[in-house]
Amino acid sequence: MVSYVARRTGLSALVALGVVVLTYLIARVVPGDPAGVWAGPRASAAQRARVRAELGLDRPVHEQIVSYVAGVWRGDWGVSVHTHRPVRSDLFGLLPATLQLVLAGLALGLAVGVPAGLVAARWHGRWPDALVRTGALLSASMPVFWLALLLQTVFASRLGLLPIAGGYDRTVLAAHPVTGVTGLPLLDAVLTGNRAAAASYARHLVLPALVVATYPAAVAARLVRAGVLDALGEGHIQMARSLGFPERAVLGRFALRLVWNPVLQLGALVFGYSLVNTFLVEAVFDCPGLGLYAVDSVRSLDAPAVVGVTLLVALVYLAANLAVDLAQAVLDPRIRLG
Secondary structure: OHHHHHHHHHHHHHHHHHHHHHHHHHHHHOOOOHHHHHHOOOOOHHHHHHHHHHHOOOOOHHHHHHHHHHHHHHOOOOEOOOOOOEHHHHHHHHHHHHHHHHHHHHHHHHHHHHHHHHHHHHOOOOHHHHHHHHHHHHHHHOOHHHHHHHHHHHHHHHOOOOOOOOOOOHHHHHHOOOOOOOOOHHHHHHHOOOHHHHHHHHHHHHHHHHHHHHHHHHHHHHHHHHHHHHHOOOHHHHHHHHOOOOHHHHHHHHHHHHHHHHHHHHHHHHHHHHHHHHHHHHHHHOOOOHHHHHHHHHHOOOHHHHHHHHHHHHHHHHHHHHHHHHHHHHHOHHHHHO
């Protein structure tokens, strides 16, 4: 098990290094002048040259990459061009809000998708199965920005039931500040008994979480349906039926157990997809998080911030995949031998 963990960790580190190098190269070949953005529109040529020297932009690209990787190893992710603050502090200050949205959407998607897949398998070939398959197809193929705008129009503009944008109500948070415990704002408000702040965060989280949840729910429903239908042909499932177990127990206790490993693997893949998708969702709903920061960084040609966002997303995604691999290795020892 130790060698398996070491092998997976080493591969993850190599992938993270490749992501950093590739993203840095792409950010450098994009036309633009980050030094001009830092110095301001009225800066002289001499001031821009001085800024380029201070930021290291006058050095060869390979030296910049080596210097950046060494800085990341030391915990220095560079300084943002458009905020003039350390990129690392910017990112880790915004990460909790983005993770909160991703985790809420993923939990909601699995909570809907897994039972829907069981229903489709239970009523295979009948109208509940057709309904689940149609809904999963529409959910998986629906553009995220279109669904976000549709929910804003219906539930915020027309019905007025939920906020149209933002991550929280500033007046509520000013009167009821949240004490940090886990770093996730909504969870911290719940754990500290701050009902007003929790209600504010929850109201603003509903619509973005619904948008993020659509794809995980669709994929989970299709995966569970296919896995359960395959499992129903196994010998022990037939034996459980012959022993008189009710169909609900056969599906939930026996068939679904065989699908948990693929569901765990799906969770890591969908987590990464949802994390990237959240950037667009945050932009539409004007939610404070990595998405808006990434958009501003691209607009201002902020290479350190763009590379920092990419690196952080890659690290979070690799950590999720590593956690799932280790969980699967614990559940199925045969995986360690692969």
